Amino acid sequence: MSVISRRALLGAAAATAALPMLPAGFAEAAAPFRNDLPPAWHRFKWGEFEATVISDGSLPLGKPQDSFVGPGANQIPQMLSNEFLDPNAATLEQNILVLNTGRQLLLFDTGMGESMGADSKMFGPTTGRMLANLRAAGIQPEQIDMVVATHAHCDHVWGLVNAAGQRVFPNAQVAINEADVRFWTDDGNKKGPAFMGPFIEGAKKNLNAYRDRLVMVKDGQEVAPGVVALFSPGHTVGHTCYAITSGGRTMVNTGDLAHHQVLLLRHPMMEFSFDTDPKQSAQTRSRMLDRLATDKHAVLSYHFPWPGLGHVRREGEGFAWVSLPTNVTTL
Template sequence: MNAGFARRDLFAAGAAAAAAMILPRAEAEAAAPMRNDLPPAWHRFKWGDFEATVVSDGSLPLGKPQDSFVGPGADRITGMLTDEFLDPNAATLEQNVLVLNTGRQLLLFDTGMGESMGADSKMFGPTTGRLLANLRAAGIQPEQIDMVVATHAHCDHVWGLVDASGQRVFPNAQVAINEADVRFWTDDSNKRGPAFMNVFIEGAKKNLNAYRDRFVMVRNEQEVVPGVTAIFAPGHTVGHTCYAITSAGRTMLNSGDLAHHQVLLLRRPLMEFSFDTDPKLSAQTRARMLDRLATDRHAVLSYHFPWPGLGHVRKEGDGYGWVATPMNVTSLG
């Protein structure tokens, strides 16, 4: 007997037996309503002597990937996404916000989209702006945050600093950020080029200006607080900064927007992203940093990679691959 046919016959027999056991239709109809909601999204793990919690601000849909990912290798986008069983017609990013408890301070890395800019806060759709609800679900209150550490001043990273009325969401927090980004994104003379620049600058002004008396200007390769070192990674914005988190001899890089997509910008590091301030510089920075991460084998927390954004980068051919850390692993190695 052909083994393939034997297996199919076995499956068919099993299905028939199962069907015979189904309750009569009148007794079986108890359809539950569709919930159309999501559970709180947070993930906690130990990092050396630190405690880390990743909290979601929700997904961020970009739409057609060819509108955002351009330049070298963009002609291969459809194939790259299809090969990874991803929708070739829609790019969706995550927003993975890190909360780090050092034992002395509670740090929040970026703030998500927030609601400070009203309708503009939903420019990427209704699925963003969930940080505060998920923070509270994780047992963290906004007033407990000692410092917001910003990777850069784009909408999905600092627009959650204040609420719609302009009041501080994190009333006891300092804000650590690169001075070049503060200057650029609060300067009206930079309202030129892409259409998004106007609202991005207005949003940055509203959110950053509320903390002017609480700024801590980060310096390249210097500690922001013990165990957290700023790594200048310009291009996406003029002052885009990654942060190396080191405790008990282990290092994890909070990579911010070094790479927005786990397939497109890792397989093709020199591809460009349409929201980059300097796309060429951003691509060069990305290629250099990815090579360093693959060589040093440091763990990575990526803001926009699939939830919760934890994993490693490894060299694959002319580019790199993303190796996600399983969710059931509570202590990265």
């Protein structure tokens, strides 16, 4: 044992001996475990806009190799372990953006919701927290002017209505690409993977409730001042990202362009099992990531670690995710 170690131990022993003894019968009752989570929302300024990220809860996918396949998939365990992530489980976040432009209040995607009963918990009990967190952030659903949907998958539009089929956002329009509406409300597409049936039923129930309030979005269209649609198909036929610009700053809400901050950035040509067209999705992802890295725009990713804010940079043959620091004391 070194001299330093002996001294440290002797000092610790002396300090312990000097502590006062607790009186007889002194209670040492431990505080009970809470077993709950605090409200999850994060607010920040973006130029002249005010942005709030709302969590719908984590979305566990299970074994990564069941969802991420193709080029680079054999490296998944090592890639995750290198980042101190569980190599046997992939867990995504659900980061919903609320944008206050000063004239309108826009909600980007809605989370899993409760509209489809047991199917709303197909990924486990940790989803469906959007409404509670929205209210905790001081925002009421009736204040939302427009829901901007990146696409019509369950974790993005199933929160539009409640279990009874009633509109959760009674005063809102819903902006979405027309190709996605047509595809995900067509019973003829109930083929292929088992998830297609419930995905289509859920999209029908949620989107049809707003059928008189749908705004069909096209590539390059401004859906609100400072918010421009960027067509990015592959994950779904009408998947759309949104560039948000104010005060000379641009942030791109990338939706499901990439589902994992390590796997699909290091290997952008890797495929994801929930993609409608995996090959097209990989090509779109690679092209858009290159654009984001070149332009150095900020990114809000729906499924990246909370609250999903950061930048994409080139690294090796792929890309890397750099999280933006969050400051909770100032806007």
